[in-house]
Amino acid sequence: MERTLAIIKPDGVARGIIGEVIQRLESNKLKITAMKMVKMNQEQAKGFYAVHEERPFFDSLTYFMSSGPIVVMVLEGENAIAKYREIMGATDYRQADEGTIRKDFATDIEKNVVHGSDSPETAVIEIAYFFNRFELIH
Ligand code: GDP
Numbered sequence: 628m629e630r631t632l633a634i635i636k637p638d639g640v641a642r643g644i645i646g647e648v649i650q651r652l653e654s655n656k657l658k659i660t661a662m663k664m665v666k667m668n669q670e671q672a673k674g675f676y677a678v679h680e681e682r683p684f685f686d687s688l689t690y691f692m693s694s695g696p697i698v699v700m701v702l703e704g705e706n707a708i709a710k711y712r713e714i715m716g717a718t719d720y721r722q723a724d725e726g727t728i729r730k731d732f733a734t735d736i737e738k739n740v741v742h743g744s745d746s747p748e749t750a751v752i753e754i755a756y757f758f759n760r761f762e763l764i765h
Pocket of ligand 1: 743
């Protein structure tokens with residue numbers, strides 16, 4: 628069993644597609660073992676995306692990620708990291724496969740509805756960024 632951090636970004640929450648995203652996770656056997664809605668300030672978003680600090684889109688991305696509430700979840704399942712990334716689709720929705728969340732709902736390379744950890748190491752760090760051990764269901 629593997630764990631990954633999933634986020635429904637401010638655009639997804641604002642457009643009312645939380646249920647649609649969760650439906651796709653659950654029907655693909657990704658179990659939600661922790662979940663909450665939070666609103667980050669830009670400093671907190673910068674901390675979360677610290678690996679992208681040098682990228683030209685860092686300010687814009689962290690501004691966007693702190694522009695409204697987000698839903699953060701821990702997903703658990705076999706190959707959860709790769710499986711969820713497949714369900715999300717490519718970062719740029721124009722290159723995402725048919726039937727993926729980003730292909731179906733993203734409007735922009737930045738406003739791409741969802742986030743998912745990209746490795747087991749990242750997943751551990753990202754989960755700990757949002758959840759303490761009492762909030763993680765075993
Ligand atoms: P992910 O793992 O698929 O989310 O992609 P990355 O880790 O490469 O990038 C993190 C996030 O930064 C993406 O999900 C987008 O929201 C945003 N992003 C990535 N590339 C670009 C870009 O070229 N321009 C802008 N404005 N945002 C980007």
